Amino acid sequence: MKILIVKLSSLGDVVHAMPAVQDIRRTFPQARIDWVVERSFAPLVQRCAGVNRVIACELRRWRKSPLSRQTRSAWCAFRTELQRERYDAVIDLQGLGKSALISWLARLAPNGKRYAMANQTEGSSYEAPTRWVADVAIKLAAHSHAVVRARELCALALDYAVPNALTYGLWVVAHPAPAVIQKSRASSQNATVSLVHGTSRADKQWPLSHWIDLGQRLNAQGYRVALTHGSDQEHKLALEIAKDIPDAKVWPSLALDALTDALAACVGVIGVDSGLSHIAVALDLPHVQIYNFDSAWRTGPMNPARQRSVFAQPTPSVESVWQAWLAVSESVTVTGSSAESMVVSPA
Numbered sequence: 197m198k199i200l201i202v203k204l205s206s207l208g209d210v211v212h213a214m215p216a217v218q219d220i221r222r223t224f225p226q227a228r229i230d231w232v233v234e235r236s237f238a239p240l241v242q243r244c245a246g247v248n249r250v251i252a253c254e255l256r257r258w259r260k261s262p263l264s265r266q267t268r269s270a271w272c273a274f275r276t277e278l279q280r281e282r283y284d285a286v287i288d289l290q291g292l293g294k295s296a297l298i299s300w301l302a303r304l305a306p307n308g309k310r311y312a313m314a315n316q317t318e319g320s321s322y323e324a325p326t327r328w329v330a331d332v333a334i335k336l337a338a339h340s341h342a343v344v345r346a347r348e349l350c351a352l353a354l355d356y357a358v359p360n361a362l363t364y365g366l367w368v369v370a371h372p373a374p375a376v377i378q379k380s381r382a383s384s385q386n387a388t389v390s391l392v393h394g395t396s397r398a399d400k401q402w403p404l405s406h407w408i409d410l411g412q413r414l415n416a417q418g419y420r421v422a423l424t425h426g427s428d429q430e431h432k433l434a435l436e437i438a439k440d441i442p443d444a445k446v447w448p449s450l451a452l453d454a455l456t457d458a459l460a461a462c463v464g465v466i467g468v469d470s471g472l473s474h475i476a477v478a479l480d481l482p483h484v485q486i487y488n489f490d491s492a493w494r495t496g497p498m499n500p501a502r503q504r505s506v507f508a509q510p511t512p513s514v515e516s517v518w519q520a521w522l523a524v525s526e527s528v529t530v531t532g533s534s535a536e537s538m539v540v541s542p543a
Contacts, residue, residue: 199228200281200285210241211366212342215347216343221245231244255294285308288312296328311332313336317336320342368479391407393424394468404436406517410466422444423437459475483497485504487506
């Protein structure tokens with residue numbers, strides 16, 4: 197069986213689709229699964245166990261100059277790559293016009309079908325072309341977590357029961373971590389906790405003073421603090437936070453796959469609602485996710501023993517986040533991150 201997953205963006209949404217791929221692998225071990233995704237997120241999808249071929253597109257960039265020679269050439273190359281295979285099932289997990297276009301362009305095997313959502317779910321974008329293109333449009337519960345929605349759509353499309361186990365299948369490489377982080381999983385001394393302060397939306401941010409207070413509390417518990425950044429503005433903020441936290445380290449700019457490896461080497465992550473925080477969830481790290489909006493039911497962590505969301509308006513207090521961290525970090529000195537079971541050696 198050949199299956200094409202269409203989930204283009206954003207980073208958190210891509211992570212939320214990974215458990216559905218693991219469900220398909222568990223049910224159909226011989227299935228060949230390809231995935232269409234925006235090129236900037238392709239390095240992460242290449243780390244998703246069971247994905248045979250990653251087909252990268254750049255729709256976000258192409259739409260800025262759709263008629264340029266460069267765009268036309270890149271689009272033709274993408275279409276050729278997309279249509280290299282014929283699929284028994286094309287599953288649109290995005291639910292937008294752009295994903296519907298890609299589903300429509302994909303070639304079907306004899307008796308193959310295109311599947312998509314028949315309705316919008318709460319808090320998520322949805323556009324009508326997704327059901328127009330689909331051979332089978334599947335109605336889903338309106339109040340659905342993003343992970344559950346993807347898993348249920350694939351299960352209903354391919355006619356299997358959603359497995360009880362929830363796994364992401366995100367693997368990491370062992371070697372990059374020591375160059376960025378120094379830590380011991382046997383004790384909290386010199387262990388690193390990453391603070392993910394950056395987000396593309398200003399209304400999701402946490403106050404600077406809160407990050408400094410939190411970092412100082414982590415220091416007092418014997419943890420090292422590391423700060424991520426994805427833009428010049430975030431880098432500047434990371435430096436502001438770090439200067440008031442003893443021994444805090446601002447990581448260099450890292451590619452998405454290297455950043456995933458670096459996060460996996462931490463004993464935990466505390467961050468705002470962002471793609472990197474969702475990667476921490478996929479790596480099964482002890483994690484606290486900070487919400488200024490009551491939307492954690494839709495995108496937040498689903499394993500309260502190791503990962504928790506904290507919500508308050510206008511923003512959660514340092515104390516509430518700290519108490520959540522104390523709760524999820526109880527396993528740090530005992531087991532560390534279960535992501536270790538997915539570590540592979542470099543080729």
